[in-house]
Amino acid sequence: MKSLFKAIAVTALYAVSVSMVSAAETKATPKSMELKEVDAPSGTVSSANTFNRLLKKPKQKNAPPPEDGIHDPDNEGSHVLQPPLVAYEGLPTTDFGNYVDWVQSLQKGFLNPRYDRVDPTVEALVMDLDIVREVKASMPDVIFPHKPHTQWLHCSNCHPKIFIPQKGANQINMSAILLGQKCGVCHGKVSFPITTLSCKKCHSKPKPEDWKPPLSAASQKNPWR
Amino acid sequence: MSLRKTMEFLKRLISISAIVGACAMMLPQTASAEYADVVINNYADAAGMRPVVFPHWYHRIRFRCKVCHADLGFQFKAGGNKITMAKIIDGQFCGACHNGEISWSVENCGMCHSGVPGTPTQIHGSTVQRLVAPAYKSLDGGGAAAAPADAPAGGAAASKPAAKPAK
Incomplete structure (x- = not known):
């Protein structure tokens, strides 16, 4: 009988304390923080939360x-x-x-720009020679075609100032190109730009069937491998 | 009652349009000029002239790169040729053609000096100008170390707006 009373007393005390705490909580909560369904007026999404906020797209292509x-x-x-x-x-x-x-x-002959300032009959000095450059990483190897380049340019535009005309003498990487070195002297500025859509214009020779990407040292030495 | 409702609606409309307008102004304003249009403003602003806009597309339809960049000695760098009107009337640079014989002559000031005043020297639409973050520096220092201190053509002027897209 005594123990029953004790149990009832304990539960009563517990209930009182819980109700007091919850009362205190509700007292502490200001009225403004009560949840209320609010419809945001349309078109008021913060500019910080817009989709792809860093993508800079031209408003109009080929504007006058x-x-x-x-x-x-x-x-x-x-x-x-x-x-x-x-x-x-x-x-x-x-x-x-x-x-x-x-x-x-x-x-294809849609354009016939002059190769000489005054004489429209001068023919371009064209060289048809493809240079293959192996790429360390998984991107397809690069084929550099001399033909379209010599149709527009002269040898002296690139050699020897930008590219040393010797096999293995030119270290090229994409960071340098993006910073305006090597191919980046023209590509990415006046000749075709460097975008995801244009990678394969240069990286056009698929890797051999059995090619595997070289493992980084951190991966080779990994004891948990 | 209905008047009050319409007033409320109008108020809401005005506030929405104000917010949308503010958002539009905060977006990066990208000019939609042709890729490879070059703005040259070495001396023009200082001389009270509009900067020069050189359209590569127009010239490449008529001449191959070789004519200007090999024969006439134009460097592959925006603003790197230090062109002045004195050199042009002497037949150098633009003056090799813009002499009234191959193309219109230099009295047509506004045809070249047509840029928005205060536009810095740049190659419009260049990849460097479109980068969201500065170009990657590879671990072996290949790309970054190879770059000279004075960043190339589009880069110098262009990397600044890339870092601050809000304006």
């Missing part, structure tokens, strides 16, 4: 000069300049850069 953000629309000359889309009509297209495939345009 007065609307392109670089030419001053207050300058009368900007309105006289030829809009690019007028000139690009009928040219082969790509997904990057000017959205024009300049090499194809030249090779």
